[in-house]
Amino acid sequence: MQDAEIPMEFAPRHAQISEDTEPPINRRFGRREVAKRVFAKEYRESNLTFKESDDQYAPLYLLTPTGAKCNRVFIVGTLTEKEDIGAGAEFWRARVVDPTGAFTIYAGQYQPEATRALAEIEPPQFVAVAGKVSVYDPGDGKITSIRPESISVIDAESRDIWIMETARHTLERISTIGSEDPDAKKAVEHYSPDREYYKQMVLMALMSMTDKPAEEKDSDKGGFDVIDLSKI
Amino acid sequence: MIKEIAEQLKTRFSEMDIEVPLEEIESKLDALINEYRVPVDEAKRSVVNQYLRKSDIPELVKIRDIQSEGQWVSLKAKVVQLWTSESESIAQAGLIGDETGTIKFTKWAKSDLPLVEEGKCYMFKNVVTDEWQGRFQVNFNKNTEIQEIEENIEVGSSVEEITGAIMNIQSGSGLIKRCESCNRALVKGSCGEHGKVEGKYDLRVKAVIDDGKIVQDILLNKDTIETLTGITLDSAKEMVAEALDPSVVLDALADKLVGRYFKVQGPKIGRYMLVEEIQKMPVASDHEIKELIAQVEAL
Ligand SMILES: [Zn+2]
Numbered sequence: 001m002q003d004a005e006i007p008m009e010f011a012p013r014h015a016q017i018s019e020d021t022e023p024p025i026n027r028r029f030g031r032r033e034v035a036k037r038v039f040a041k042e043y044r045e046s047n048l049t050f051k052e053s054d055d056q057y058a059p060l061y062l063l064t065p066t067g068a069k070c071n072r073v074f075i076v077g078t079l080t081e082k083e084d085i086g087a088g089a090e091f092w093r094a095r096v097v098d099p100t101g102a103f104t105i106y107a108g109q110y111q112p113e114a115t116r117a118l119a120e121i122e123p124p125q126f127v128a129v130a131g132k133v134s135v136y137d138p139g140d141g142k143i144t145s146i147r148p149e150s151i152s153v154i155d156a157e158s159r160d161i162w163i164m165e166t167a168r169h170t171l172e173r174i175s176t177i178g179s180e181d182p183d184a185k186k187a188v189e190h191y192s193p194d195r196e197y198y199k200q201m202v203l204m205a206l207m208s209m210t211d212k213p214a215e216e217k218d219s220d221k222g223g224f225d226v227i228d229l230s231k232i
Numbered sequence: 233m234i235k236e237i238a239e240q241l242k243t244r245f246s247e248m249d250i251e252v253p254l255e256e257i258e259s260k261l262d263a264l265i266n267e268y269r270v271p272v273d274e275a276k277r278s279v280v281n282q283y284l285r286k287s288d289i290p291e292l293v294k295i296r297d298i299q300s301e302g303q304w305v306s307l308k309a310k311v312v313q314l315w316t317s318e319s320e321s322i323a324q325a326g327l328i329g330d331e332t333g334t335i336k337f338t339k340w341a342k343s344d345l346p347l348v349e350e351g352k353c354y355m356f357k358n359v360v361t362d363e364w365q366g367r368f369q370v371n372f373n374k375n376t377e378i379q380e381i382e383e384n385i386e387v388g389s390s391v392e393e394i395t396g397a398i399m400n401i402q403s404g405s406g407l408i409k410r411c412e413s414c415n416r417a418l419v420k421g422s423c424g425e426h427g428k429v430e431g432k433y434d435l436r437v438k439a440v441i442d443d444g445k446i447v448q449d450i451l452l453n454k455d456t457i458e459t460l461t462g463i464t465l466d467s468a469k470e471m472v473a474e475a476l477d478p479s480v481v482l483d484a485l486a487d488k489l490v491g492r493y494f495k496v497q498g499p500k501i502g503r504y505m506l507v508e509e510i511q512k513m514p515v516a517s518d519h520e521i522k523e524l525i526a527q528v529e530a531l
Pocket residue numbers: 411412413414415416423424425426427
């Protein structure tokens with residue numbers, strides 16, 4: 001209780017804590033959004049976006065087929081490709097792959113930390129990405145991507161933890177399909193999700209951890225198959 | 233389920249000296265939940281508010297249950313800490329606590345209320361909840377009544393635990409300087425209370441941890457940082473001296489923490505969890521993986 005952090009944090013209601021330069025908490029819309037855990041396959045198949053108020057600063061949500069209401073997501077996978085597609089200024093497109101599919105990531109001048117990280121990281125590498133959902137509609141359907149806030153190089157263990165965690169969260173959501181949960185109801189109305197299909201997706205992700213490919217023990221191959229050309 | 237909620241509410245009402253027949257609560261809940269399809273939480277809220285309005289006593293709540301702003305509530309709590317305030321519009325400010333946790337309070341000068349003392353327990357009637365920078369607090373104003381009470385309230389240390397991934401590290405982390413007299417972190421070499429001072433070095437991390445369901449701001453102190461990352465106060469000073477840039481420490485800490493999974497434990501005070509223990513989250517065993525697979529298959 002005597003920790004000196006407490007008085008330091010105190011300030012009269014309308015005073016500014018000048019030291020506190022963290023991203024401002026959106027006062028109008030309450031707390032920082034939770035980073036949802038969703039597999040790539042499910043993320044890719046999502047196309048229902050909405051805001052909960054007309055305010056231009058209201059957060060944008062993407063509802064996934066099993067009912068994850070995402071404004072922010074946290075994903076872990078293998079960075080397999082990156083390309084600077086910017087004309088002039090840096091603008092990176094990258095691909096992060098999990099056992100079920102791939103996430104697409106775009107980072108430009110408004111994501112300075114992620115842009116810096118992408119410039120440095122050479123694929124393949126295990127990465128963790130926290131970022132905001134982004135949806136683009138070129139006219140023939142919506143394309144989901146992630147606008148990263150942070151990208152960090154992590155190890156295979158963190159990747160496995162993420163798969164377990166995401167499997168558990170997805171499983172919980174699958175079991176709410178058909179219930180009175182408002183997000184689940186909305187998802188059912190829009191997608192009519194097939195529980196079996198998403199069960200198989202979770203199984204696919206979990207199975208990828210049980211038959212550990214041999215190369216994972218040899219970290220400098222970065223988790224990729226090395227093809228012995230002499231055998232072909 | 234309705235019966236259970238009704239019993240809960242009845243107990244809560246009797247604690248507030250409001251006697252309502254159980255059947256009455258039950259039938260109101262039943263109508264809201266089963267007939268009007270109102271979510272359970274909303275139904276509870278609606279019933280509680282109906283009776284509170286009737287009896288006109290703000291609900292006696294526990295600190296942990298303060299989760300929205302602009303609510304009139306009453307609290308039985310102990311004054312845990314009083315802070316010095318620079319502002320003339322504030323008579324007193326600090327922390328009050330009950331067995332479920334602590335919360336910041338502000339007593340406005342205009343309210344003309346008696347002074348409270350550290351370590352004493354009070355009944356605070358008619359206080360209003362507020363939110364500032366993402367955390368809840370209570371304000372005492374001229375409608376508030378403060379009565380000292382005899383009973384001693386054990387303030388819950390409210391040690392909590394969360395296992396999740398660190399999302400980011402905020403500025404104000406890394407190698408910082410603190411005022412020697414009051415321990416406040418210096419901003420550009422200046423203490424908010426004591427002005428320009430020499431200051432002493434310290435290590436600190438302000439971060440956000442997220443388990444996919446909740447978000448928690450955490451504070452790591454020097455000892456925790458040293459044990460966890462191997463970056464010590466001395467090595468941090470050397471890094472800065474070499475790079476001529478204080479942000480190298482923050483970058484090095486971010487490399488070791490951001491995007492990684494940890495289990496953290498500590499008391500939650502206001503918006504922050506003051507981390508007392510932090511561990512790397514262990515990777516799942518083959519057995520756990522197989523168990524989860526079996527669970528999916530059984531679904
Ligand atoms: Zn000072």
